[in-house]
Amino acid sequence: MALQTINPTQTAAWAKLQQHYNAIASTSMQDLFQADASRVEKFNLKWNDFLLDYSKNRINQETITLLLDLANQVGLKEAIASYFEGELINQTENRAVLHTALRAKESAVITVEGQNVMPEVYAVKNKIKAFTNEVVSGHRTGYTGKTFTDIVNIGIGGSDLGPAMAVEALQFYKNHLNVHFVSNVDGDHVNEIIKKINPETTLFVIVSKTFTTQETLTNSETIKEWFLKSAQQEDVAKHFVAVSTNLDKVTAFGINPDNVFPMWDWVGGRFSLWSAVGLSISLAIGFDNYDALLGGANEMDEHFKTADFDQNIPVTLALLSVWYNNFFGAESEALIPYTQYLQKLAPYLQQGTMESNGKSVGRDGSPVNYQTGTIIWGEPGTNSQHAFFQLIHQGTKIIPADFIGFVKPLYGDDNHHDKLMSNFFAQTEALLHGKTEAQVQAEFDQQGLSKEKAAALLPFKVFTGNKPTNTLLIQKLTPKSLGSLIAMYEHKIFVQGVIWNIFSFDQWGVELGKQLANSILDEINSKTVKNHDSSTSFLLNHFLKNK
Numbered sequence: 334m335a336l337q338t339i340n341p342t343q344t345a346a347w348a349k350l351q352q353h354y355n356a357i358a359s360t361s362m363q364d365l366f367q368a369d370a371s372r373v374e375k376f377n378l379k380w381n382d383f384l385l386d387y388s389k390n391r392i393n394q395e396t397i398t399l400l401l402d403l404a405n406q407v408g409l410k411e412a413i414a415s416y417f418e419g420e421l422i423n424q425t426e427n428r429a430v431l432h433t434a435l436r437a438k439e440s441a442v443i444t445v446e447g448q449n450v451m452p453e454v455y456a457v458k459n460k461i462k463a464f465t466n467e468v469v470s471g472h473r474t475g476y477t478g479k480t481f482t483d484i485v486n487i488g489i490g491g492s493d494l495g496p497a498m499a500v501e502a503l504q505f506y507k508n509h510l511n512v513h514f515v516s517n518v519d520g521d522h523v524n525e526i527i528k529k530i531n532p533e534t535t536l537f538v539i540v541s542k543t544f545t546t547q548e549t550l551t552n553s554e555t556i557k558e559w560f561l562k563s564a565q566q567e568d569v570a571k572h573f574v575a576v577s578t579n580l581d582k583v584t585a586f587g588i589n590p591d592n593v594f595p596m597w598d599w600v601g602g603r604f605s606l607w608s609a610v611g612l613s614i615s616l617a618i619g620f621d622n623y624d625a626l627l628g629g630a631n632e633m634d635e636h637f638k639t640a641d642f643d644q645n646i647p648v649t650l651a652l653l654s655v656w657y658n659n660f661f662g663a664e665s666e667a668l669i670p671y672t673q674y675l676q677k678l679a680p681y682l683q684q685g686t687m688e689s690n691g692k693s694v695g696r697d698g699s700p701v702n703y704q705t706g707t708i709i710w711g712e713p714g715t716n717s718q719h720a721f722f723q724l725i726h727q728g729t730k731i732i733p734a735d736f737i738g739f740v741k742p743l744y745g746d747d748n749h750h751d752k753l754m755s756n757f758f759a760q761t762e763a764l765l766h767g768k769t770e771a772q773v774q775a776e777f778d779q780q781g782l783s784k785e786k787a788a789a790l791l792p793f794k795v796f797t798g799n800k801p802t803n804t805l806l807i808q809k810l811t812p813k814s815l816g817s818l819i820a821m822y823e824h825k826i827f828v829q830g831v832i833w834n835i836f837s838f839d840q841w842g843v844e845l846g847k848q849l850a851n852s853i854l855d856e857i858n859s860k861t862v863k864n865h866d867s868s869t870s871f872l873l874n875h876f877l878k879n880k
């Protein structure tokens with residue numbers, strides 16, 4: 334069944350939310366906490382080893398009730414069923430959206446157009462397992478008989494960001510293999526990687542769903558050319574493997590069909606790390622850890638599918654995000670993990686969120702008359718505190734932020750971890766309470782500051798507070814908890830797309846730039862600038878003259 338087409342602003346819940354917003358917008362969170370000492374009891378969710386405290390939001394019980402009404406009135410329940418059951422909900426590409434099948438149990442039956450996909454999913458998983466074990470154990474060797482020491486993942490977008498983020502996040506669990514990532518068509522990127530590797534001991538994993546992506550094909554050809562300076566053509570089969578849906582193009586590249594890991598068109602690029610696109614993750618941390626990552630995602634899938642909406646973590650996060658995006662006019666959301674391991678989480682979720690929900694046409698084909706996709710950005714704490722937190726604390730914009738922290742550090746260093754986590758707690762507290770004039774004045778009095786100086790300085794030292802945050806406290810960063818965390822955000826993205834009545838699983842907006850780049854490349858090659866606007870012609874002429 335296709336997703337229903339319901340303009341959210343036409344629902345009764347939306348109208349009530351608008352009235353409710355008008356009534357509550359000037360109420361501060363400080364007052365809400367003051368008025369209800371047990372507020373946090375109402376606004377927290379516990380699931381597995383996740384604790385979500387969403388009490389530091391500009392909401393009351395009525396807000397949640399109305400947001401839940403909105404979820405019901407846009408048909409979220411039916412949409413979730415269609416999503417998990419393999420309906421063709423990616424309507425503009427006529428495809429199912431089934432990354433959840435990739436982490437489902439083997440016994441599950443998930444059909445796409447009448448065919449159970451689980452046997453194929455597990456056949457590929459078993460292939461990943463066998464291949465990983467052979468490479469990690471050293472049974473599979475390079476063309477001179479040496480074991481592999483390095484892996485290079487060649488891909489871009491979803492064929493790079495997921496594996497790169499997960500390998501970075503799980504480096505504590507890593508084995509001896511060095512894993513590198515080449516994505517940008519910038520030749521300096523690939524050349525910097527080439528500098529670090531030895532052709533005899535490096536395995537190249539070319540990841541491209543379509544096997545037509547300019548960046549990935551150019552980088553693969555450059556690397557193959559470099560490889561063939563020391564090896565023979567037939568050695569390519571030993572050192573290059575591919576993950577793709579496009580067997581013909583992969584074979585034409587010289588890759589042995591036995592070394593192709595298939596994927597399916599019902600896996601979107603930005604949700605593909607659960608497929609063989611995650612081969613580099615499996616190679617880096619071993620298959621069992623990779624499988625645990627998938628298991629964690631599967632547990633979150635079950636939670637999302639079965640928990641009542643008022644107990645459902647992804648639904649709650651999505652509704653809060655809609656509340657700020659569409660009623661408070663928030664344009665962006667910050668993502669602040671308090672672990673250096675998650676430094677690539679924000680770039681990863683930028684693709685997930687912004688490629689999915691950066692749409693302005695509703696499911697009925699007409700332009701939407703409300704805001705959609707939020708802008709996602711962020712950096713780990715505490716680094717971000719010393720970079721952009723000033724703006725969140727005292728700037729003019731409302732920036733809801735997710736704080737993600739872990740109870741246990743991986744190396745057990747409590748000295749560092751307690752300092753890290755005291756910052757984690759302090760920041761959301763500071764964002765909630767701010768600092769009043771009276772508090773600032775009391776500090777001045779204590780310092781014995783003159784009346785004139787105090788009066789001049791006071792406005793700059795006041796923090797209004799009332800800045801919304803979600804706090805997600807997870808027991809420990811493990812492959813399993815990372816899997817759950819990523820799946821949580823994937824489902825948040827899905828819920829938002831359903832509410833905003835858009836198609837979250839296509840990405841037509843990235844095509845135009847690709848097409849223009851191809852015709853501009855022809856002009857650069859032939860040194861003839863054709864018809865452009867005056868700015869583009871001016872720039873191209875400057876480039877050609879000075880290159």
Ligand code: F6P
Pocket residue numbers: 489490491492540541542543544545546549602603688840843
């Ligand atoms: O940026 C557009 C996009 O199609 C992404 O959705 C995808 O992740 C990326 O390009 C790479 O595509 P492919 O895996 O086909 O090389």
